[in-house]
Amino acid sequence: KLSGPTLRRLPRYYRIVCEHFERGEEYIRSVEIARRLDVDETQVRKDIAAINYSGKPKIGFNTKEFKAHLESFLDLSNAKKAFLIGAGSLGLALAKYTGFNKYGLDIIALFDVDPHKIGLKIAEKEIFHISEFTEKVCEQDIKIVIIAIPGEEAQKMATLAVNSGIKAIWNFAPINIEVPKEIIVANQDIAADFVILSMKIDENKG
Amino acid sequence: KLSGPTLRRLPRYYRIVCEHFERGEEYIRSVEIARRLDVDETQVRKDIAAINYSGKPKIGFNTKEFKAHLESFLDLSNAKKAFLIGAGSLGLALAKYTGFNKYGLDIIALFDVDPHKIGLKIAEKEIFHISEFTEKVCEQDIKIVIIAIPGEEAQKMATLAVNSGIKAIWNFAPINIEVPKEIIVANQDIAADFVILSMKIDENKG
Numbered sequence A, B: 001k002l003s004g005p006t007l008r009r010l011p012r013y014y015r016i017v018c019e020h021f022e023r024g025e026e027y028i029r030s031v032e033i034a035r036r037l038d039v040d041e042t043q044v045r046k047d048i049a050a051i052n053y054s055g056k057p058k059i060g061f062n063t064k065e066f067k068a069h070l071e072s073f074l075d076l077s078n079a080k081k082a083f084l085i086g087a088g089s090l091g092l093a094l095a096k097y098t099g100f101n102k103y104g105l106d107i108i109a110l111f112d113v114d115p116h117k118i119g120l121k122i123a124e125k126e127i128f129h130i131s132e133f134t135e136k137v138c139e140q141d142i143k144i145v146i147i148a149i150p151g152e153e154a155q156k157m158a159t160l161a162v163n164s165g166i167k168a169i170w171n172f173a174p175i176n177i178e179v180p181k182e183i184i185v186a187n188q189d190i191a192a193d194f195v196i197l198s199m200k201i202d203e204n205k206g
């Protein structure tokens, strides 16, 4: 079992290795990965050893093989179907984002309460009324839901999702939702990522 | 100077401490922070010691004081002005997001090329034509830009931003933009965060 921080770094390694592979570079060295991600090189080596992969000394990791190893370890080629609650600005941006396919996320349908949106399609995904949510979860055997609605509605919809058989919630609303222990929740807050950027600006001024 | 991973964890500690403080809880213990964020407790203690803060043994950290300490260390109360290029779905969601204020980000204006959008306002921020970008950067002394446009346009707009005097770029377009060494770039890819969630689902299946 990998630690949380190691697991969080692996997709970032994957994005870098993909870029080098798509540029036609046959090898990538841990020092290059470390530089691009602002991580210690020994940490990069430890992480890669932890997923039972190794490169050639002085040459590095074969980009094609390492990419395939990460895809298999992170189960990226096995698409996970998800529903998305909230067809507002954020929901639409997520539904349209082609970057999700590479990481095995397939948003199948959206749900909203606004009558003007029901029946519309975005990137070939239909917007249904929230009253159809439970029935559709059972019909399509959906385990993952993304929540992109205002904070005051989020807890209620999380409870609806859990009662419908959802096992994991990716929550963008700015509150921490409470769910039973066995349900997996990831609270996404991109504002926290802004802080890292702004600290780096302060360092440069330093 | 803190390590990258430690710096990345601090805003997440801040969000947890804010929640406990707003719920009226006077103290929070490192074991609670560790549990909520799936991080080792010794790592939490090391991080907090690294920013010269300490709690009371067995009781924990005073939520009010710890919150203020993090605000000062992360410079959260000093709002950083930013421009946002791209008033599409993602750009609108970012412009409307009230969560940014807490972390010191103040999006002042948006820029786009679509004539139907020019002159509109979103959350009291005006959408200007991209041709006015350079002039407005100088006028308002802006150092940060957020890029939320399609990948094929992103490099060109990043170069425009750097030539206009921008010092830091928060890039959401799905390509890694190339900029001179002294410019700070953060490439945001929320798809990588999805992988963590989906690995946890696999772990539960066991």
Ligand SMILES: NC(=O)c1ccc[n+]([C@@H]2O[C@H](COP(=O)([O-])OP(=O)(O)OC[C@H]3O[C@@H](n4cnc5c(N)ncnc54)[C@H](O)[C@@H]3O)[C@@H](O)[C@H]2O)c1
Pocket: A085, A086, A087, A088, A089, A090, A091, A111, A112, A113, A114, A130, A148, A149, A150, A151, A153, A157, A171, A172, A173, A174, A188, A189, A190, A191, B092, B093, B094, B096, B097, B098, B099
């Ligand atoms: N975590 C982050 O990093 C981040 C970033 C941006 C926005 N947000 C958050 O995402 C959420 C959505 O933002 P937005 O800009 O898209 O808002 P929006 O107002 O544009 O869209 C919200 C949508 O949710 C729908 N809705 C409301 N209640 C509903 C319910 N009970 N069931 C189904 N649909 C419902 C509305 O009809 C609307 O279409 C907000 O909570 C915002 O704070 C989070």
Ligand SMILES: NC(=O)c1ccc[n+]([C@@H]2O[C@H](COP(=O)([O-])OP(=O)(O)OC[C@H]3O[C@@H](n4cnc5c(N)ncnc54)[C@H](O)[C@@H]3O)[C@@H](O)[C@H]2O)c1
Pocket: A092, A093, A094, A096, A097, A098, A099, B085, B086, B087, B088, B089, B090, B091, B111, B112, B113, B114, B130, B148, B149, B150, B151, B153, B157, B171, B172, B173, B174, B188, B189, B190, B191
């Ligand atoms: N990194 C992530 O996690 C993530 C998540 C979602 C979307 N995205 C990306 O964000 C970008 C925006 O997504 P969206 O759904 O808002 O797309 P969108 O098509 O709704 O909006 C794009 C906007 O950019 C404008 N635009 C195009 N070229 C421009 C230029 N040269 N200067 C100024 N404005 C210009 C368009 O007029 C439009 O308003 C895409 O590249 C998408 O892949 C990234």
